[in-house]
Amino acid sequence: MRPSRLSSPRVQTIGPSRRALLLGLLASGCTPGAPALQGGWVGTHPERGHRLRGELPRGGGPLKKTGVLIVGAGIAGLACARALAQRGVDDIALLDLEDQAGGNSRGHSLAGSSCPLGAHYLPLPGAEAREVNELLHELGLAREQFGRTVWDEKHLCHSPQERLFIDGEWREGLLPLPGSAAAREQYRRFSALVTQAQRELGFAMPTQHARWKPGHAVLDAQTFTAWLDANALIDAHLRWYLDYCCRDDFGAGADTVSAWAGIHYFASRHGFHAPGDETGEREPVLTWPEGNGWLSARLAAPLRERIHLGRTVLRVTEQREGIELLAWNETTGAPERWAARAVVMATPLFISARLLATPPDALRTLKQAHAPWLTANLALREPLLDRPGAPPSWDNVRYGSTALGYVDARHQALDPTPRPPLLTAYLALPAASRGGLLAKPWQHWAEVVTTELAATHPDLPGKIERIDLCRFGHAMSIPTPALRGSAELAALNAQRGRVVFAHADLAGYSVFEEAYTAGVDAAARLSL
Numbered sequence: 001m002r003p004s005r006l007s008s009p010r011v012q013t014i015g016p017s018r019r020a021l022l023l024g025l026l027a028s029g030c031t032p033g034a035p036a037l038q039g040g041w042v043g044t045h046p047e048r049g050h051r052l053r054g055e056l057p058r059g060g061g062p063l064k065k066t067g068v069l070i071v072g073a074g075i076a077g078l079a080c081a082r083a084l085a086q087r088g089v090d091d092i093a094l095l096d097l098e099d100q101a102g103g104n105s106r107g108h109s110l111a112g113s114s115c116p117l118g119a120h121y122l123p124l125p126g127a128e129a130r131e132v133n134e135l136l137h138e139l140g141l142a143r144e145q146f147g148r149t150v151w152d153e154k155h156l157c158h159s160p161q162e163r164l165f166i167d168g169e170w171r172e173g174l175l176p177l178p179g180s181a182a183a184r185e186q187y188r189r190f191s192a193l194v195t196q197a198q199r200e201l202g203f204a205m206p207t208q209h210a211r212w213k214p215g216h217a218v219l220d221a222q223t224f225t226a227w228l229d230a231n232a233l234i235d236a237h238l239r240w241y242l243d244y245c246c247r248d249d250f251g252a253g254a255d256t257v258s259a260w261a262g263i264h265y266f267a268s269r270h271g272f273h274a275p276g277d278e279t280g281e282r283e284p285v286l287t288w289p290e291g292n293g294w295l296s297a298r299l300a301a302p303l304r305e306r307i308h309l310g311r312t313v314l315r316v317t318e319q320r321e322g323i324e325l326l327a328w329n330e331t332t333g334a335p336e337r338w339a340a341r342a343v344v345m346a347t348p349l350f351i352s353a354r355l356l357a358t359p360p361d362a363l364r365t366l367k368q369a370h371a372p373w374l375t376a377n378l379a380l381r382e383p384l385l386d387r388p389g390a391p392p393s394w395d396n397v398r399y400g401s402t403a404l405g406y407v408d409a410r411h412q413a414l415d416p417t418p419r420p421p422l423l424t425a426y427l428a429l430p431a432a433s434r435g436g437l438l439a440k441p442w443q444h445w446a447e448v449v450t451t452e453l454a455a456t457h458p459d460l461p462g463k464i465e466r467i468d469l470c471r472f473g474h475a476m477s478i479p480t481p482a483l484r485g486s487a488e489l490a491a492l493n494a495q496r497g498r499v500v501f502a503h504a505d506l507a508g509y510s511v512f513e514e515a516y517t518a519g520v521d522a523a524a525r526l527s528l
Helices: 017-029 046-053 075-086 130-140 183-201 212-218 224-230 238-252 259-267 291-308 349-355 361-365 432-437 442-452 487-494 512-525
Strands: 038-041 064-065 070-072 092-096 108-112 115-116 142-144 148-151 163-168 169-172 308-309 311-319 322-330 334-339 342-345 371-378 395-398 407-408 420-427 464-477 499-501
Touching: 038 108, 038 442, 046 311, 046 349, 046 464, 064 349, 070 075, 070 311, 070 322, 070 334, 075 291, 075 512, 092 291, 092 311, 108 291, 108 371, 115 308, 115 361, 115 371, 115 420, 130 142, 130 512, 142 371, 183 212, 183 238, 183 259, 212 259, 224 259, 224 322, 238 259, 238 420, 291 308, 311 342, 311 349, 322 342, 349 361, 361 487, 371 432, 371 442, 420 442, 432 464, 442 464
Parallel strands: 038 464, 064 334, 070 092, 070 342, 092 308, 163 395, 342 499
Antiparallel strands: 108 115, 142 148, 163 169, 311 322, 322 334, 371 420, 371 464, 395 407, 407 420
């Protein structure tokens, strides 16, 4: 990658001789007689979602009845069910095609330790995130003391929090230092522009809590790269970092996402602080060994009897007297029929468009792209040899890479017993890789991940005990230009009646705060 010219995320390739060597290392464990690498796909079942491409089954057995059907038990679906239950609506059923609730916020277990399958942290919410703040207080993560919020330090990211591998060594923090006075001026100017946007336009997370203004529309109409170019923000280090932030939150680079999204990333949180800015503090985050699986497990627990897993929904039909739904029971291998008074579509919007027999016009005309993701959890036999500089941290990123780095799932563990790290690596992939995620064997993607990690840890291939990989073909909505301010999203966010929508897609991008708030809002818009 040339940092001065931003590009879409791509998988780096390696030459034949290096590929052969790495495959040999993976197969043999690096030492003669060592067992072959153990691993495989976990977490998702693409073949279930692809049932939508076939013919609908006939029959369905006895009709199951409930008051409200929620299609999708991700964060939005769980939040909606929780909000309805708090209103006294008990007749609820959640259907999800996977075997574990939580969507992109699920946990995994490897080598006797918890680790994330997807989302792995939650920034401390601002005042606008009222629904999320209420949840975190109820879960005991926060409390009010003398008029201020106090967070339980067990759940805040332990130090050291993050580091960047650059110029042959690890440095604290992820923002590269400017290499010259001119570069430092660009860092400060970007910081000032973010502050100005915060003051004059207003940004919030969840985004629906910020009033949409003409200035937002101007930003939404262009790519982040075009906006950076127009403001002469061309420093290579700054541009790489901003591109990394976009890929981390949006699944695509600065040349793909809108300028609204690029500025929203900072302006809806704690701004952007140039190196040397004494007012800037590292953004505190909540995290757990299993990532946001800690949150989804606690959302799902009170709803356990209402969640029906391994149900692939095939068709949702609104009728005069209510809703009829056809699903496929993955355990019994047979269709199921459901009837309800109302339905909440807590699935990605492009999936909702295929499931509904008569989708609304806004859903049919909406154009929304989704990024494929790959996560990999690696259990190691022994600790890694470290390079010079900052010590091992929770979040570890390599400068210049199009991968997103890795976190150590054991970083948050309270057990002081020394153990090798349990790494969770993240790759946001281009849409062209979606077919390869489905068709290529797990060993191919283990090689991709290991090649990336070996760039900073050359001894890693011979120390892998097991690698579990999770693929998300449509992991997150990409906030491309004109998506956030589209009439279609506005209409779907406002829809009321017996069919409503609840998903982070409604915000144009995918994070916990948006998904949770969308679920709570949907419960309020549902006609019962």
